[in-house]
Amino acid sequence: MKADRKYRRIARLLLISPVLLLGGCSTPHFWLIHPKGPVAGAELHFMILDVVVMLGIILPTAALLVWFLWRYRESRPRGKYDGHWASSTRIEAVMWGIPLLAVGLLSYFSFVGIHEVNPYNPGAVTADKKIGTHADPLEVDVISTDWQWVFVYPAQHIATLNRLVVPVNTPVHFRLTSATVTNSFFIPQLVGQIYAMPGMRTKQTMLVQDTGTYRGFSATLSGPGFSWMRFQTKALPSRAFDKWVAKVKGRQNDLTYAGFNRVAQPTINLNHTVKYYARVQKGLFQHVIQEVKQGKVFSTRMGMTSHM
């Protein structure tokens, strides 16, 4: 009896455990369910739709399975036995019908969704009237190196290393490339991933709704420094952003083509180095693409991490 009660208590705990666990989701650590921009918001929206539709099928199926397993067990059978029953047109029609319908519905969501979050022209940013921003978009060129991030602001003629600073409620248009190998540019709370590839240019668009600091990182393995290839994204009010630009311009250091080649030497960013450049040599982004296309590589030394 006592043991019985104990099991019941455990069972009860197990039953409420999902609720307890869900409580954990309210902490800000769950980046994917705390979006701070319309693109990441749309991505969460479609995730919820997908999960609801799928659970609508999978939960009943699982229940059915468990029920069959219990009802037809040989040790204490309840249902009748029919050792020959092996087909039923009606059941099979339902069997094909349910997944067909579900996949049809999800395909529709998928089609709508991809246009909402399309990196090149996300409906969530461009078509959403609610956001109603009239600010001119900010252009940012992203260059990944081994293993750091260079952000160039061509209109402001400034650049940063391992720190992205953007104004809120302003569309940000990224152009991305890589000086070496492929990386995936990702700021979970703001925008989904896009590859930055050597010798090529991809695009991404985002908009930040709340001021704050957000984590960004490379989400695709790019070599031994990959785990440290992280950057903070600071979203400032527009005026504060302008002030920040002016402050950076007041500094002394430049980022020339030659300077970039030094920055792009393989570096594991162990100390979370952040740098700001007051001036950038014009056309750096295009220059990097051209150089890479013509054979420029920043080689990795053999065993460079074996005594780090």
Place this chain on the structure above:
Amino acid sequence: MLVHLQGPWSPFIGRLSLHQIPYDNPIIVGAFAFAVAVGIALFAGVTYTGSWRYLWREWLPSVDHKKIGVMYILVGLVMMFRGFIDAVMIRTQQLMAVGPQSAGHLEALHGYIPPFHFDQIYSSHGTIMLIFAATPILVGLMNIVVPLQIGARDMAYPYLNALGLWLTTAGAALVMVSLYLGEFSHDGWIGLTPLTELPYSPGVGVDYWLWAVQIGSVGTTLGAVNIIATIIKMRAPGMKWLRMPVFTWCAMATNLIVISAFPVLAGALFLLTLDRYLGTHFYTAALGGNVMLYTDLFWVWGHPEVYFLVLPAFGIMSEIIPTFSKKPLFGYTTMVLAALGISGVSWSVWLHHFFVMGAGPNVVAFFSMSSMAVGIFTGVKVFNWAFTMYRGRLRFDSPMLWAIGALSFLLIGGLTGMMLAMPPIDYQVHNSVFLIAHFHSWLMTISFAALGAITYWFPKVFGFKLDEATGKRVVWFWIAGAVLVFTPMYILGFMGMTRRLDYVAHPSWYPLLVAEQVGIGLFCVAAYYQFKQLYVSIRDRKHNRAEADAWGSTRTLEWMTHSPVPFYNFAVTPQIHARDEWAWRKERGLTNLMPDRFQDIHMPKDTYVPAVLGALAFVFGFGMVWRIWWLGALALLAIIGVVIWRSFHRDTGYVIPADEVERMERGYLEHAPEGATEEVPVGEPAPGVLASSQAPSRQGAGS
């Protein structure tokens, strides 16, 4: 030299040097000591039991599909153990390297493995588990079961079959050697370009990966050709297409994938080889190369490869569930269609592995929808299994438990798969640990099915059952471990944790990493019981002798011959009357295993040539990895020479006279466990329904 190599090279030993032996790394030295200890133990064991001659003469040159299957599975299990130790190391490193304050040991800044070494560990984990563990185990199972299920004596090409085995083994051996000599690839099992190009991966690691996978996949491709030919040409009389067991159908579907997809892998790897060896620019960013080309080519193979693994698993579940439900499989035709559907769709989904590469929305949408279509076929299969249990009588022997575990993980993997198929979600979880948890859910399905299959068909091959009590412990610890490892991993995905991190920056992830560590601990317990099960089963084999119909409610042809199966499989090629032939015969009381008439049997001769070719392939791979050109060239010439020499062998088979077959059959019946068959009055054969194609058993065969 057409390319710039870092480090020394000499014409005699290529890039080899004493520095390449990582004797200063205590982990690798420990692994080496362990391997040596196991090696000595094995050597001593074989010597003590005096089995060298037996192994040398009965196994090494064997072309018997069952022995080859067993060797495939052994190679797979050994590699699986290695891959599992990699997994334990990955988990431990991530647990130890959380936050900037975490301590560093053994040259690592955080944790105990520095990045280059850590990258090698997960790259070898992936390569091994998929290509040298799951693949050989499933190929081995198909090797054993398919000819039996269709009533064949052996594969269509027994010699080719052995060649496939030894090439796979050569590939696996190259991976193992990389542990103690040089390094393995640190660019993931998928070999991300341009990371795998010489400037970014200057060592021999990528070369090991290239040649190991290349040689291993040649073996797999040859195996596929063989299985397809066997299924098409070697079916017993009366076995029409729609009478074939579902496992055989799945083997057919899965090997159609292999012969169409593996050549793409061979091509993709070959171009990368040219880049690394001849300085071409197929996948470089520069000089007209295209980084994306490799990604496309790799996944044109890579995604079908996933279905190549999962379809046999579906086939296995479709055999186990009916047996332990005492019912035929529900919706046979639907099941066959779904299997072929999956293999058909598998060629049109590859782009979903890189939605984030920046293709236009309509391209992405097409691949999203085609990926979801896989869910239709899989969903149908789940319903089919459910309704197979409906109105059945379910017994929960360990194969059934494995199948139910597989089914549970399939539901989870299916749910998360439908999430990943949707680009807006994929943009957030691509390459995250959520993705890792997703495909490991599927790999759990595959490994549960594979282990279930090993338990299920073990008595057929060895004549005794695996120990049930320890077997059930393996199941439960494995399931508990999987739940505890992969649930936190899914949650961590929502927290934004990406894959392949050897340093974990966020301390808030720590508790979940601890949970994963407990899970991997449970896996270790499962592994312990796995070894114990093998030991106990062999020790108590006399008590666990299996009859022909080892589980009492089996349905398909393979259960109609003795356990263990004689090397000629069936004394007389059976005539097939129904879909579940054995169940059909049992219902009619036609269970006598003694044929009324014996015939001469033509069997293939054993040959050492495949093993020699495998050894030469290993030497060739080794020579190419280290750029010892003379060694590679010699080995290649020797391979070509041996193949040509062998092609002149005309006398590759022999005949077992009918008397001899009869004598052996009587021997089997005398030694069969009690109750295995009905009493057979000696000298007066009972009406031999089992038997020959001309047997008088046609009554009622019209249906």
